[in-house]
Amino acid sequence: MIAALYAIEAGINGQPVEQRRDERQARSRPLLEDLQDWMLRQRRRLSGKLTPGKAMQYALNRCEALAQSGAPNKA
16 A cells, blocks of 8 residues: 555655645545555554554644645655
8 A cells, every 4th residue: 555655655646735635635645545544553563662553653743734734746
């Protein structure tokens, strides 16, 4: 899923801001929602005291911001 998100970003790199936003909403958001669902299921199985559990929680805490705008464009 993450590779697919990176592929979307690579495809919209250099496009106008509005076009990147629209593409992210259309293509990235559904993937991010699926990833969030998967992470929620996995997080329940991980201890919050261990590094993987902490990393998963960190990512989950940022899912909404990513879903609203998509991953930041580096261009």
